[in-house]
């Protein structure tokens with residue numbers, strides 16, 4: 001074998017991906033995250049970002065990042081446990097715990113890292129991890145890597161979950177080992193479907209069966225709840241969830257991931273979460289920007305941005321339902337426009353791009369085969385005019401919509 005054999009093998013694999021309409025490539029963006037982006041020399045209205053409150057390019061976050069660079073430098077030098085535990089990380093974690101009203105918090109370099117580090121630290125070979133069928137790839141990867149027995153329940157199917165928990169409660173320890181524990185992991189708002197988990201019922205079930213619950217609030221933090229803490233706040237179950245997780249890279253406008261919970265949980269993760277222990281600390285600028293994002297979400301401006309976002313969501317969903325789209329029963333900033341066929345979804349994206357609208361096609365393996373969709377997201381930065389342009393472009397699409405699975 002030599003290098004050219006290797007590259008020709010990869011070429012063949014890529015051809016197979018293309019033949020299935022599943023080929024992906026990067027699209028270079030020459031502007032900041034804003035309602036308009038510069039893509040391929042063209043200015044497009046951006047309905048694809050997870051920057052739900054429009055904070056990624058906010059002056060307060062940028063200023064916090066610049067100040068942190070000036071005081072603490074560009075890099076962080078080492079992992080947190082060596083010498084990289086800089087003041088901005090500690091300040092971020094204090095802000096997170098205060099925001100989520102938990103005893104403590106721990107930040108990671110990404111949400112992906114937070115999921116992998118935490119799930120693998122909590123669950124091992126002797127344990128059971130139970131996940132919703134539609135959870136994010138980072139949770140699936142984490143559950144597999146943990147070595148725990150993995151059980152998957154159909155999306156939001158509480159009866160199926162109850163059966164699994166019944167089975168799990170009857171598992172005996174393998175000789176001489178501790179009793180197996182069961183960890184349920186769900187998202188609160190699902191990233192590609194925009195619908196929500198029945199958190200109250202999940203809490204009841206996990207209490208009944210003595211399981212633990214981890215909730216990923218990646219798409220709910222900053223959007224749901226009176227203080228915009230997330231869906232757990234809105235459903236009044238936050239203090240009943242063992243592990244609250246999220247990202248600093250979506251509504252909070254910066255980059256990184258977090259875990260919020262008890263002091264014991266955070267102390268344990270500092271000792272056992274390998275993605276935390278064996279990775280260089282996030283750069284000071286990222287921690288400082290995230291902290292500024294959290295403070296902004298909690299401010300009057302954060303509240304106003306939340307109202308603006310929800311007004312846009314309601315306007316777009318009302319219009320789409322009127323024109324026959326099948327949307328989730330509970331609203332969020334993620335609006336899936338179900339297409340079905342992969343090639344059709346890509347063609348629809350291109351058609352919209354011709355009209356100056358950017359909405360990405362989401363295909364397998366991000367979603368199931370034959371469930372391709374356009375994933376339309378709104379942010380607080382979209383104006384009434386932007387939304388009118390979007391709705392006019394969507395109205396011109398040929399009728400390709402299919403029912404939600």
Ligand SMILES: *Cc1c(COP(=O)(O)O)cnc(C)c1O
Pocket residue numbers: 110111112113136138187191216218219246247248249255256257
């Ligand atoms: C984006 C996302 C993550 C990963 O967070 P990053 O900070 O981007 O690594 C985790 N869970 C869900 C549901 C997400 O959508």
